[in-house]
Amino acid sequence: MLEIRNAVKVFEKGTPVEHTALNHLNLSLQDGEFVTVIGSNGAGKTTLFNAVCGTFLLNAGRIFLDGQDITYMPEHKRASMIGRVFQDPMKGTAPNMTIEENLSLAHSRSTARALSIAPGKKELGLFRDRLAEFNMGLENRMKTKVGLLSGGQRQAVTLLMCTIVPPKLLLLDEHTAALDPATAEKVMEITRSTVENYHLTTMMITHNITQALTTGTRTIMMDEGDILFDMSGTERERTSVDDLMRMYSVSRHKELDNDRMLLEK
Amino acid sequence: MKLLIDSLQLGFLYGVLALGIYISFRILAVPDLTTEGSFAFGLSVSAAVTSLGHPLLALPAAMLAGAAAGAVTGFLQTRWKIHPILSGIITMSGLYSVNLSVLGGSPNLTLVRANTVFKMVPFLSKNDAKTVLPVVFALAALAAVIWFFHTHIGMCIRAVGDNEDMVRASSIHTGFCKVIAFCVSNGLIALSGALVAQYQGYADISSSTGILVVGLASVIIGEALFGRRSVTLGFISSVAGSLIYRYIIALATRYSPLPAHMLRLVSAVIVALALALPALREHVETARLRKGGGQDA
Ligand SMILES: Nc1ncnc2c1ncn2[C@@H]1O[C@H](COP(=O)(O)OP(=O)(O)O)[C@@H](O)[C@H]1O
Ligand SMILES: [Mg+2]
Numbered sequence: 001m002l003e004i005r006n007a008v009k010v011f012e013k014g015t016p017v018e019h020t021a022l023n024h025l026n027l028s029l030q031d032g033e034f035v036t037v038i039g040s041n042g043a044g045k046t047t048l049f050n051a052v053c054g055t056f057l058l059n060a061g062r063i064f065l066d067g068q069d070i071t072y073m074p075e076h077k078r079a080s081m082i083g084r085v086f087q088d089p090m091k092g093t094a095p096n097m098t099i100e101e102n103l104s105l106a107h108s109r110s111t112a113r114a115l116s117i118a119p120g121k122k123e124l125g126l127f128r129d130r131l132a133e134f135n136m137g138l139e140n141r142m143k144t145k146v147g148l149l150s151g152g153q154r155q156a157v158t159l160l161m162c163t164i165v166p167p168k169l170l171l172l173d174e175h176t177a178a179l180d181p182a183t184a185e186k187v188m189e190i191t192r193s194t195v196e197n198y199h200l201t202t203m204m205i206t207h208n209i210t211q212a213l214t215t216g217t218r219t220i221m222m223d224e225g226d227i228l229f230d231m232s233g234t235e236r237e238r239t240s241v242d243d244l245m246r247m248y249s250v251s252r253h254k255e256l257d258n259d260r261m262l263l264e265k
Numbered sequence: 266m267k268l269l270i271d272s273l274q275l276g277f278l279y280g281v282l283a284l285g286i287y288i289s290f291r292i293l294a295v296p297d298l299t300t301e302g303s304f305a306f307g308l309s310v311s312a313a314v315t316s317l318g319h320p321l322l323a324l325p326a327a328m329l330a331g332a333a334a335g336a337v338t339g340f341l342q343t344r345w346k347i348h349p350i351l352s353g354i355i356t357m358s359g360l361y362s363v364n365l366s367v368l369g370g371s372p373n374l375t376l377v378r379a380n381t382v383f384k385m386v387p388f389l390s391k392n393d394a395k396t397v398l399p400v401v402f403a404l405a406a407l408a409a410v411i412w413f414f415h416t417h418i419g420m421c422i423r424a425v426g427d428n429e430d431m432v433r434a435s436s437i438h439t440g441f442c443k444v445i446a447f448c449v450s451n452g453l454i455a456l457s458g459a460l461v462a463q464y465q466g467y468a469d470i471s472s473s474t475g476i477l478v479v480g481l482a483s484v485i486i487g488e489a490l491f492g493r494r495s496v497t498l499g500f501i502s503s504v505a506g507s508l509i510y511r512y513i514i515a516l517a518t519r520y521s522p523l524p525a526h527m528l529r530l531v532s533a534v535i536v537a538l539a540l541a542l543p544a545l546r547e548h549v550e551t552a553r554l555r556k557g558g559g560q561d562a
Binding site for chain 2: 053075076077079084091092093094095096097101102104105106113114115116117118169198236
């Protein structure tokens with residue numbers, strides 16, 4: 001589904017602060033795979049997502065999505081195939097527009113005629129049903145401005161906006177990190193069920209190693225712009241958080257330097 | 266009574282302007298300085314076409330002219346990445362020459378002998394038409410913008426003004442949305458100018474000076490009364506604000522010792538005070554808390 005070949009991204013090239021954020025990285029995702037991504041701060045996880053979304057172009061390498069070469073496709077064209085949820089709940093929604101208007105923006109981007117009234121009656125029914133699946137009561141607040149919602153509610157709306165037209169690829173960048181633990185768990189729960197119900201090919205960055213090993217079907221660890229470990233199946237099932245930490249320090253001769261990660265093992 | 270009716274007529278004519286200003290100022294959240302140019306552009310095109318004997322054709326022609334001006338500003342801003350305020354100033358400056366050319370090289374043109382839309386309404390005298398037509402045009406424009414900003418494209422424009430980063434990361438083209446918004450906004454502003462020219466029976470380019478502040482005052486007065494709850498309400502309150510603004514101005518000229526040429530200064534002060542209101546409120550609140558805190562301690 002997604003294939004990244006030999007991706008290189010160098011920031012501030014030719015300056016004293018030159019930094020290689022993606023270092024000849026290769027990655028191939030099968031249809032329907034749910035990959036969790038871990039790695040210390042600055043490992044290049046977000047950069048990888050940005051490269052796939054077209055926030056910038058690669059210095060070298062190629063990216064294919066569903067067989068199509070998207071290496072040089074502009075960001076807004078890729079956006080119709082890729083759903084993305086950020087850590088910051090403010091980022092994914094328009095605060096002064098209502099829940100149903102936000103959802104309609106996301107839903108009708110693929111189908112709507114420019115001058116049809118949005119959202120239409122059929123759309124409203126769909127939005128209500130999908131929101132009801134979250135069990136957060138949002139289906140009764142569709143005319144509420146999104147800016148009045150809590151962070152968790154906003155992330156739920158964002159998640160629905162990204163998946164209401166099933167994308168070819170769903171990218172989640174620490175999308176529960178800014179939420180309190182109970183809310184984070186709730187948003188994780190609806191993430192799991194959405195990915196499962198709609199068979200979405202997904203990559204999720206998380207700083208919670210336990211969560212990384214128990215969610216999805218495959219886990220990769222990134223370091224210094226490349227993939228350090230890539231595990232799935234029984235190998236992954238047998239790996240504990242401690243194993244992972246040990247593997248990291250053996251291979252890199254240093255401790256995993258993510259405070260948040262250590263705290264949450 | 267005369268004062269009331271005059272204010273009503275002007276209030277609705279400039280209400281169309283207020284709708285255009287609301288689009289740039291509140292929906293896109295950038296004050297658009299193209300306004301002075303596009304208002305004068307509408308005024309000039311309307312006067313020129315009217316004097317050629319086509320007062321009806323003059324209105325869509327003026328709207329197109331205004332939309333074109335808006336497109337230029339939008340282009341400068343989104344394609345050439347020129348600062349929003351500067352883009353508007355550049356278009357406005359350029360339009361000054363264009364407007365003079367449209368009026369045949371002079372800054373004004375009289376329409377006394379020309380036929381205008383206000384003389385064309387069946388069963389209505391010119392004086393009655395001057396009351397009825399502004400109401401009709403303003404309400405039609407109001408209905409049109411309310412509809413437009415609830416369509417898919419209108420919603421995309423609102424989202425661009427609300428959270429541009431989000432829209433940029435979605436498959437909606439932000440630049441295109443902005444250009445469309447500037448076209449609609451300046452088209453309305455030009456229509457307002459076009460109607461004013463025919464209503465007054467002359468076009469004078471200098472009458473567009475400070476027109477942005479007039480529009481802003483209307484929008485802000487409207488919001489002071491109705492709050493900022495939705496776009497629909499925002500549009501309605503802008504027209505209402507325009508009516509109230511005209512009434513205040515009429516009273517000010519009638520009963521205050523200020524001469525007529527001080528009007529724009531009065532408008533500027535009204536706008537500055539209205540925009541300062543949140544800061545003033547905060548100041549009062551802080552002062553109140555300080556005092557209260559002192560008592561508790
Ligand atoms: N736009 C940018 N310009 C310069 N450096 C950047 C930029 N984006 C990321 N980097 C650098 O690239 C490295 C990887 O960052 P990132 O992908 O955000 O890490 P993380 O794995 O924590 O998400 C960091 O050292 C960061 O400072
Ligand atoms: Mg990151």
